[in-house]
Amino acid sequence: MTPEQIQRMHELSWYHSIELAPGIITPGLWAPANYHVKETMDRVPFKDKRVLDIGTLNGLWAFEAWQRGADVTVIDTPEAAKVAGASFAFAQSILGAQAVKYMEYSVFDLPCLDVGRDFDIILFFGVYYHVADPCLAFRKITKTLAKGGYVLVEGAAAPGNGVWASFNSQTVIYAKDKTTYWVPTGQCLLDWMKYAGLEIVEHWPVAYGERYHVVGRKPC
């Protein structure tokens, strides 16, 4: 990268820490990149797969999928594009990942003609707890996946047993973040996904159960 490019990188705002060149990493707010998510991605092969990254922000996991040989489409809401779209475009140009298609849609717009359907893999990292209707989001994902396609899920969870979720909106705020609505127990998250027509392939908690990872699959 040129000094001008590095300067430009520092002028932009970043959520993700993306290695744009050897040793040059974007100054992400959530640094460093979550290795648990990378491990989740290791569960399925990406080579030559059609991948959709929902809620891409700066594109960390979309570029990871692209580097693993996938044909990648990403979507994010217009609101997210305002705060993260310029950084995404910059990272994309430095990485030479122009093949990654960026579109302004929400998960609730799926499936739609522009984005397409029958994806082999959908990435749904750090999103379900930010939407008011996570069950509806999972149904949309099921409809957008190819038969036998995978959805990789990561997000906030409530440690504990039982099938319940806390709902935070007006009077109750989760982790000082007003954009977090639902925080389910692991079992509740799994039931949401099953209810949406997905099979559970694998699931595990991290961070003492405060985050949860799931590999789901649309039945063949």
Next chain:
Amino acid sequence: MSDVDRMLFNYEKHEWKEDDIKERIKDFHWCQCIELAPGIVTNGWGPPSEELQKLFDSIGYSGKDVLDIGTLNGMWSFEACKRGARFVQAIDLPAERNIPNLAASFRFCRSVLRANVHYTERSIYTFKDNGYDVVLCFDLLHHIRHPLLALEIIHDSLAPAGNLLLECATTPGDESTCNFYHSVPYMNDPSNRWVPTALCLLEWVAHVGLRVVDHWPGPEGSMRHNILAVKRGAQ
């Protein structure tokens, strides 16, 4: 035309005699107790709780446009009509209720009561109409797939300053949490899906932009909650 359709068609024009009503009443499954003629009441699950009746009685209906979501046999729609509502729209999805001849039972009552109530077999998710002064949503939200989406649509269907009257199953608890029933049914009823705490239910209502005017629990042990809410905006 099926037998049921033929029956319904005839109902619209039928002059009902008491004996006919008593005979026909046996054809249907009754969830609600509706008085069809003096002393002739459908054999439902029982009269509404005092708390739910208080919710229904907390507003006036005269001259209002009312939407009754999940109407079942139509009791509340007919009551709103009786109290002078200008227009009453009842919706339900009989196909998903697993109650035989549910739509027919509504039409039977409507015919007997000569109630000017519109009935549509429709899901709340595809309901597009708006400008309602009152939306009734009783004993429904915990059964449906997407309660938050339903509340958003209810919000949009209300006129400014319009009222939502909401009654829903709740679970005890002081925090804003919601149980989700899919793998394991709640109270042996697989149609139960979301059962929030009262606080969570209030959060849902507030989340979609409605202001809670008043709320109170159902009868002791019923695990129910009643909410009167209003849409913001000038009347």
